[in-house]
Amino acid sequence: MELKSWYAEEKPWIIAGPCSAETEDQMMETVEGLVKQGFSTIRAGVWKPRTRPNSFEGVGEKAFPWIKQAKEVFKVKFAIEVASARHVELALQNDIDILWVGARTTVNPFNVQEIADALKGVKDKPVLVKNPVNPDLNLWIGALERIHQAGIQKIGAIHRGFSTYQESIYRNIPLWQIPLDLKSRYPELLLICDPSHIAGKRDLLFEIAQKAMNLRYDGLIIESHRSPDEAWSDAAQQLTPANLKLMLDKLQIRDLTIASAKLQNKLDQIRDEIDETDKELLEVLARRFELVKKVGNYKKEKNVAIFQLERWNAILKNRPEWGEKLQLNPDFVKTLYQSVHDESIRIQTDIYNE
Known part of the structure; x- marks a missing residue:
């Protein structure tokens, strides 16, 4: 897999927004808050694959008019998760700027191939692939290869941690060596950290984000909601736009090389x-x-x-x-x-x- 560096804007690249698109008002107010804090790439869950039934699984296609309105009003780019060819089709029809493949999808090569086939002919859309739920580097690489073989040039990886049966302070244990091994194999691969899904709670977000910056990740994808405690999903790990900005302002961005x-x-x-x-x-x-x-x-x-x-x-x-x-x-x-x-x-x- 031969990759080329494609993200030319200032790093770290911050993708921020609510876990889920819930209502039109929630989307517009959250995006407005994020834009006021200087964020320009927004994430939002349209479909939410949940571990157990009867949980909130997203509003689906109903969210696309809200996203379109937010894009027009605030001049932002939008990223959403896709888990099937149908999701890809709808995302492209609705001019979604960035797609990501979720951890539960990455584990299944059949699903990833279906998404890859649906992406053939797409030239300028970045596609990001989250690590699989379990710590399997080859499975992660395989998913990236399938997307790359579909002709996608703007490709990246998202490290969101790994499930474990062991007791841990994290929602998903980081296992930092796995994404670092991935980066060492593919130095031009854009590598983004997802502190929200590693942490599972707000008080660990800064620690994880700073660790990612210390390791020279290229960016962060992080959850932000107008009223986090009222969020319909993953309330404990979300920040208000203002608190997200305060947290990110405290990060120390490390130099890549030693000049002296x-x-x-x-x-x-x-x-x-x-x-x-x-x-x-x-x-x-x-x-x-x-x-x-x-x-x-x-x-x-x-x-x-x-x-x-x-x-x-x-x-x-x-x-x-x-x-x-x-x-x-x-x-x-x-x-x-x-x-x-x-x-x-x-x-x-x-x-x-x-």
Whole structure:
């Protein structure tokens, strides 16, 4: 997939607006508030795929006259989610400026291909693809490839976090390394963060948005409503236009490169130390897995099951505690040891299969 840089305006690109288009008054007042705060690209949900039935699933085609009116009055661009060929057809008929493919659609290659087929012949509309619900980089790349193969040149990715069964402060855990891996493979790909759907609540929005800026994301797509507490969907994660502007004004936008040779030399020196520390870390891991092999051979000899629940529960309890004493994030330590445990199970399984 060969991509070209296409967004030439000042970054970060901010796409802001309500989770859902609810009523004509709500749309017009929210857009007016956003325009007064300097925003010019508006998002709004026309169709809302919900996890469970009987939730508000958007007003559908009824929203298009409101969007048209807002575009004419306030001279803004509009972005909406599309989940089927029919959605694409209606969006194009109603001159929607930007389309995005939602997380629940990205997981299904058949649905993505249907959307891609409907987009063939479209030249100037940006199409953004949200990460799939579950952490699967190849699935995300596959969706982007299908849209690209349809002839779309203005293509981008939206990082909105990933579902997890684990307890978390986030609505969707960020797993920052996945979008960074995507960006490293496709440096020209426009990468946008969706703090609203990662956070799920207002008090985490700034933290996530700043992290995205620290990582040099190209923009943010974020939810804003005239009266967030009265929103028909996702009320807890929306801000008023004025509060959104206040939050974004506090963001520090990082430089992409280091201009000073002295600063670059210092950075290189620290990175050399990191490289040496990583080598030591890998040597320690190698020693640990050698011990795992000894354990596996002993269990096999004594006909003992590989998985020992009490031992695993003890590790889950005390390793984060040990890490915290070393000023390490306990959640990180827990995640680290889950990966170590998975590899330990694999090693011992291979021993049992010999």
